[in-house]
Amino acid sequence: MEPGYILNKRYQIIRTLGEGGMANVYLANDLVEHRQVTIKVLRLDLQTDESALRRFKREAKALSELDNENIVKIYDISQSNDGLQFLVMEYIEGTDLKEYIKENYPLKYETVVQIMDQILSAVSYAHKQNIIHRDLKPKNILIDKNNVVKITDFGISMATTESTLTQTNSMLGSVHYISPEQARGSMITKQSDIYSLGIVLFELLVGHVPYKGETAISVALKHYKSKIPSVKKIDPKIPQALENVILHATSKSLSDRYQTVAAMRDDLRTTLNEERKEEKIWRPQILIEEETKIIPQINHEDEMIEDDTIELPIKKKYVVPENISLREVLKQKYSRKEVGIFLGAISFITVVITVIIFAITTTPKVISMPDIRGLSKSQATEILDSHKLSLGQVKYQYSSDYNYGQIIKSFPKKDKKVRQQTAINVIISKGPDAKKFGDYRGQNYQAVKKRLEKQGVHVYEEEKYTDSAETGAILKQSISQKEKVVMSETTVTFTISKGPTYFKVRMLSGMSKDQIDAYAQSEGIKVVYQYEYSDTIAENQVIKQGPAPNATMYRGQTLIVILSRGKVLGNENSNSKEKFNQGEGNNRESESLNSTSNSLSQLQQK
Structure with missing residues (x-):
């Protein structure tokens, strides 16, 4: 759309703001509300895609229900006269976070925390409304001149029918922020947004993204396989507590990642506090559990050596001479029968202790069942593995509450006690039933x-x-x-x-001008007012109307109403019924009245 074009007789285009994989974006003047707005028009090649259209409207309506100071407001969801679907949104005078970082890097840590706190507030609010952004990146985060953050594009990018990975031009802007589960094609969850937020925090601190590559696929694979670089190695002054938020948010394992955005926000807010200055580096729980356990060093005083004194169940102590076994020592003091009983008892006790130790070390622990609802099969398997559980029998059923491929229910349910090494049966959603x-x-x-x-x-x-x-x-x-x-x-x-297209005209006598206007609007007709002086009819009251009461009118026709100007003041010889409609306007009104009369005559003849 060119500058000056008026969309739906209301939005006058000023200039193009940008073109994306989903929509084209324009700055426009709202001629009714007298304010600048952002117009987002669904791309032409998606206008005939029924699925894209339905999702565009559904996502847009969901967004219209979001009310948060850090989320761009949507004013209108509409369709142009030629069928173009578009959104009307709040216009933010400022820049996106990508440009802000380029212009202001390096940022103060206090500024980084302040910006991230606003971003987390918006995403946390959206998650509570069960809306996942799915494409969080600095380009979708706006910031005005007062450093107030506004997030845009909630979920709209998911209306496209093609895989984001195949859209090279748009994907390179997003692939730097996708979660490992997105990279491997698994189900996207709220924790996917948390991973992206961790990458945004990384970029705020060091001015660039953690992974680079020549293709979108190569970058996506790094998100999936490679350890995230340390921001402290890039800038040693960054507090460890602040780096820990990045490590926690970008954990490859969902069980180690922040479970909610609110938890991430609470952690971030205290990163610059004095008591967290000596904080140690955060490490995933899975890595800690899998480390080789170090056998404690044996105290030398507790070691058994050949010259130790052995205390037997007698009053006198015997020293074991060199080259003489314990059996020989016992033979010197006890009979063969007593020695046999003693050694048998020792063997029995040893066996019992060995059995007990084996049972203790090999019996699976009892743990609480993790919550795997809403996860994909691969994500659930990963979490179950981390808890030393396994995936058991899988059944499928339709569900309106869970997307296709998401786990609806587990057996046992979450928080129930379950022994490790147990196979967990699940029900997986086939999606809503069409x-x-x-x-x-x-x-x-x-x-x-x-x-x-x-x-x-x-x-x-x-x-x-x-x-x-x-x-x-x-x-x-x-x-x-x-x-x-x-x-x-x-x-x-x-x-x-x-x-119906026609109706009976009511009597307008006694009605005010506002009431007449409302009546005309409700019946779909136009109204033209004329004025005359009257000694008998009060000012602004109806003298007469045309067509007359109970006459038939068609929608869109014009109703002529003559209102009183009140009594004539001054010259008594002046015409008390002088009309105050002069010139061209009077002629047009007369023509309208004649047209109305002619139409009514034709109707009566029929």
Whole structure:
């Protein structure tokens, strides 16, 4: 769209702000609210993609419900006259975080913490509304001149039908921030956002991303396999507590990563406190558990050597001479029978102790079952492995609460006691059950809307005057009745009857001008006012109207209303019914009245 173009008779384009893999973005003037706004228009090649359109509307409606000072506000979700889908959003006068880092690096640690705290606040709020950003990066984080952060593009990028990894031009901006589970094609969760936030914090501290490569795939593989570089090796002045937040957030294992954004935010806020200056480097729990255990050093005083004195169950002590075994010593003091009993007892006790030690060391521990709901099969296997559990029998069922491939339920449930080395049975979601949309034509719109919204359908309406259906009845639906859809992922637009194309005009006498305007708007007609002096009708009251009361009018026609100017003041000889409509305007109003009269005459002749 070129500068000066007016979208939907309201938004005047000023200039292009950017072009992305999903949409083109423009700065525009809102001619109604008199403010600058950002217009995001769905790309032309996606405008005919039904799936992309439905997801665009669904995600946009979800975003319209987000209300946080650090999230860009959405003002309108609409469609242009030529069918282009677009969003109208708050315009932020400033720059994105990528440019901000380039212009201001190095940043003070206090500034880094302040910026990250705002980002974490926004993402934490979105997660509570069950919205995952999926593409957190500095380009999607705006910052104004007062260092107020605003996050944009929540979930919109997921409306594309192609894999992000194959979109080389757009992916290189995102691949530097994707989580290991995204890199290997696993299910994206809230913890995927946490990993991306850790990479953003890395870039804020050292001015660049941790991994580089010639292709998107090579960078993605590094997220999946390579250890994240130490920011302290790049800048030794960075507090260890601050680096620990990065290490914790970017852990390859979901069980070691922060479980919530709120937990990450709480940890970040105290990183510059005095009591955390001597903090040690954070290490993943899995690595700690897998380290080789060091056998404690034996105290020399406890060692058994050949010249030790052996205390036997007699009063006198015997010293074991060189080259004489314990058996020989015992023979010198005890009979053969007593020695046999003694040695047998020793052997028995040794066996018992060995069995007990073996049982203790080999019996699996009892632990609490980790929560694996919402994870993919591979993610759950990873977490179960870290707890010395295994994946057991897998069943599948439809679910509206969990996406395809996510675990719905585990047996046992989370927090229940389970012994290690147990196989955990799970139920995995097949996604929502698709069914035929159905035919709602002829039904009452409000009743249908209420019924469909309970099933998660996003319902929109368009109105049309018609003589063939009652007011409020559905005339047309945007989705075929036989099309199979997942209700919770569906957006439909119904065309509904606004009433018949003609109606009986009511008597306007006694109504104020505002009441007449409201009446004309409700009936879909225009109104033109003329004024006359009157000695009998009070000022601004109706003298007469055309067409007359109870006459038939069509929608869109013009109603002429003559209002009183009150009594004539001054010259008594002046015409008390002098009209104050002069020139061209008077001629047009007369023509409108004549046109209305002619139309009514034709209707009566029919």
